[in-house]
Amino acid sequence: MFKNRKERENLLAKVMNEPQLIPRRVPDYMRKEGGIWYWTGALIMIAFMYEVLTGLLLLFFYQSANPFASSEDLVNSVPFGSVLLSTHLYGAYVMIALVYLHLLRNYFVGAYKKPREMQWLTGVLLLVLTIGAAFFGYAMIGDVLAKAATSIGSTIAGGFPYLGNVLISIFFGNGTSISLYSRLFSWHIVMVLLIGTLFAVHFFLAEYNTIMPARKEAHYRAPAVDTEKPDYKPWYPHNLIFMTELFFFVIGAIILIPSILGIMNDVPIVFSPFPAPANIVANTPPWFLLFVYKELDFHFASDLLNPFWATIIFTGMPLLYLLAIPFLDKSVTLRISDRWFVVALGVLGIVYLVGLSTWAYVYGVVFPTSLVPDYQAAMFFFLPGVAVILFTYWAKISDRTNRLHLERPELFFLVLTFLGLFSVITGILAYESIVAYSNFGAATLAASVTITLVLAVVSVAIVLGIFNPGREKTAKPAGHKARVAFASLFGISAVFIATEVSFINPVGAVNGSYYGIGLALVLFIMAGITKLYRAEVLGE
Amino acid sequence: MVKEKKKAADIEKEPKKMEKAASSANEISDAGRRNFIKAMGIIAVGAGLALTLRGVVQSIIPPSVGISGFPTLTLVDQSGNPIHTSSLKVNDPAIVAFNYPLQNEPNFLLRLGDSSNNDVAIPGGVSVSNPGGSSYASLAGQGPYKSVVASSAICQHLGCEPPNIRFYPPSSSTFPGLIECNCHGSQYDPYKGFGVVKSPTQFALPSVVISWDSATDTYQVSNMIGPTIHGHSSDLTGGTPLTSTSSTAIYNVT
Structure with missing residues (x-):
């Protein structure tokens, strides 16, 4: 075993002098049911590719001198313009959500451990860059929401000691509208280029270090490296077709979500796929920055710290923790029960992130905001903190003594996270109902209590082993004839949908959305047929 | 596992081999000179970076209006x-x-x-x-x-x-x-x-x-x-x- 320093010195030598054939072959279980967890990075790459492609098309329409008018014009009078802009927005949303998913999955399985420390670090930087690119993209539209985001962003940057004004002028220009929007536009593209470059490194390291195998295969010990076995299937056609299926599915989802929202009325402005109308009053930050919004609302943050330091502390501390975790948790074990404290901090991170965002949305956007008193802030951080850490510790002890039957920990932790979240929401709603009763408040409180109870029951059921796969699945795989029948149904449906949709005049938000729904359905059919093909021809 | 260790050992030997080759080809190379040239190289790169960075930063700050x-x-x-x-x-x-x-x-x-x-x-x-x-x-x-x-x-x-x-x-x-x-x-x-x-x-x-x-x-x-x-x-x-x-x-x- 090396010392850490030596190993880092040798990373370049290793990569350059011992080149590996890539793409690497992967074990079959990574393409079977549940194998999707090994490809969360690939899903991000697909979303990123979609963003780059639609972004290139959008370059033809954006005018820095006229940001809002040119965006409105794109949505309302350019054929397919609304599909382009709304799916570019939602592609970014999906990408951010997937980045979080990828990060959490790798955090919980311990993928940051040897030999993947550098991969983890580049990944955390990619998270920051992704949110940065999303911020600039969101701000460059120039609608009321974008203007609020710009003023808040520049205030935070302006709080930087000594360099505040320089930073404002670098990122937000010298105060003229043209300089503001040409800069937001440029930084958006610069961020994407940085993402692309760093992503190349991240991806290459991932190939070099191999996809982290199932922890069982690695006997729950780091370094978990996949060594190729002779029965591994070749990339072409097995993995390529699998990737194609994922590709169709992700793009389908990216197009479907904003298209459905596009034909609905009264979509909350924070989820609207189109630029906000000019005449509304709105102060919603983008959903992925809602937690920052809430942090600035804390009494102690706003009185003791300026917005810059509040942001640095509340977003900087978790980032610093993520950057440091490969060097803090250097144990070789990959067992969740042996890493209970790391796991508890991860769950807590989710509870804080989602809790702050929901809180900001409900009390700040839906209802008028007011400063959060210190005792409320303390309770928000302290209560779930103690609860999650104690509970995780209890789960660990019980697991040791075999009183638990936790065979699907990932499901358990997922449910637990939402349970924690809804407990917090219930608490806030209950407090609010006591302070100021309203029918709406009571209804949401009832809903929140119900969801909390259901989640509690489900988590107990998981612990008691009710959902464990006790018996083998009895369902037989579909026969050859069934596959042919399904494929022909799919194919005919695709032609039918394409024909129907082709009659739509693709101008304007609503028509564009119907077109998008059709396109997304065809993409899902393509994914379905690819799956059938894999089952029939490759036996997967 | 054994194989990996062997590989790792090879990598460690690699720079030493190179040193040997260098010293046999050119007998006047020693650690002091090598480090001096390295240091000069780093200084030159630093100077180049400083110049470039100054250009980038100055050009990116817009004139105030x-x-x-x-x-x-x-x-x-x-x-x-x-x-x-x-x-x-x-x-x-x-x-x-x-x-x-x-x-x-x-x-x-x-x-x-x-x-x-x-x-x-x-x-x-x-x-x-x-x-x-x-x-x-x-x-x-x-x-x-x-x-x-x-x-x-x-x-x-x-x-x-x-x-x-x-x-x-x-x-x-x-x-x-x-x-x-x-x-x-x-x-x-x-x-x-x-x-x-x-x-x-x-x-x-x-x-x-x-x-x-x-x-x-x-x-x-x-x-x-x-x-x-x-x-x-x-x-x-x-x-x-x-x-x-x-x-x-x-x-x-x-």
Whole structure:
């Protein structure tokens, strides 16, 4: 075993002098049911590719001198313009959500451990860059929401000691509208280029270090490296077709979500796929920055710290923790029960992130905001903190003594996270109902209590082993004839949908959305047929 | 596992082999010289980087724009005619604004009244609540009833602009007689020099110096007092100058 320093010195030598054939072959279980967890990075790459492609098309329409008018014009009078802009927005949303998913999955399985420390670090930087690119993209539209985001962003940057004004002028220009929007536009593209470059490194390291195998295969010990076995299937056609299926599915989802929202009325402005109308009053930050919004609302943050330091502390501390975790948790074990404290901090991170965002949305956007008193802030951080850490510790002890039957920990932790979240929401709603009763408040409180109870029951059921796969699945795989029948149904449906949709005049938000729904359905059919093909021809 | 260890050992040997090869090819190479050349190389790279970085940073900072002094401007309506007291409503629920001293610096123009919409004379000379900076004396109201005042309409907390930040007349039930910003709930009191009533804001809204000409019943703006307008390093920089050098037009924000 090396010392850490030596190993880092040798990373370049290793990569350059011992080149590996890539793409690497992967074990079959990574393409079977549940194998999707090994490809969360690939899903991000697909979303990123979609963003780059639609972004290139959008370059033809954006005018820095006229940001809002040119965006409105794109949505309302350019054929397919609304599909382009709304799916570019939602592609970014999906990408951010997937980045979080990828990060959490790798955090919980311990993928940051040897030999993947550098991969983890580049990944955390990619998270920051992704949110940065999303911020600039969101701000460059120039609608009321974008203007609020710009003023808040520049205030935070302006709080930087000594360099505040320089930073404002670098990122937000010298105060003229043209300089503001040409800069937001440029930084958006610069961020994407940085993402692309760093992503190349991240991806290459991932190939070099191999996809982290199932922890069982690695006997729950780091370094978990996949060594190729002779029965591994070749990339072409097995993995390529699998990737194609994922590709169709992700793009389908990216197009479907904003298209459905596009034909609905009264979509909350924070989820609207189109630029906000000019005449509304709105102060919603983008959903992925809602937690920052809430942090600035804390009494102690706003009185003791300026917005810059509040942001640095509340977003900087978790980032610093993520950057440091490969060097803090250097144990070789990959067992969740042996890493209970790391796991508890991860769950807590989710509870804080989602809790702050929901809180900001409900009390700040839906209802008028007011400063959060210190005792409320303390309770928000302290209560779930103690609860999650104690509970995780209890789960660990019980697991040791075999009183638990936790065979699907990932499901358990997922449910637990939402349970924690809804407990917090219930608490806030209950407090609010006591302070100021309203029918709406009571209804949401009832809903929140119900969801909390259901989640509690489900988590107990998981612990008691009710959902464990006790018996083998009895369902037989579909026969050859069934596959042919399904494929022909799919194919005919695709032609039918394409024909129907082709009659739509693709101008304007609503028509564009119907077109998008059709396109997304065809993409899902393509994914379905690819799956059938894999089952029939490759036996997967 | 054994194989891996062997590989690792090979890698460790690799640099040593290279050293051997180098020393046999050129006998004068020793550690001191090697490090000296390395250090010189690093210095050269550093110099090159510093030059490049300076170029990048200097080119990326935009030249500042603005004006050199506060202009004196007459408040006019959209068609360019000077406004009179009668064109301002007491406790107007609509947001009446004008830009001053730069285009991206909107200001409220308020004719303050009591809850039954009678003009309230603003005395001036009150110490303005400005927790983040030093306090200063407020300006007196202008006009025949001493009730017309003006302040920056950019919230001093995070820079939200109308209609997110607006004046609520004394008869309103939510924030009677206050300017409130719904971004994070900051409140200011226009009756007391736009001082801070409720944080998160730490600074009062800067006041616009207005004068009223009783002969013509017209209003002129000539200066700003109090904190710097939010988002600007000075009131006079960080925005496009106004198009006219003699007047600024009032407009409604909806």
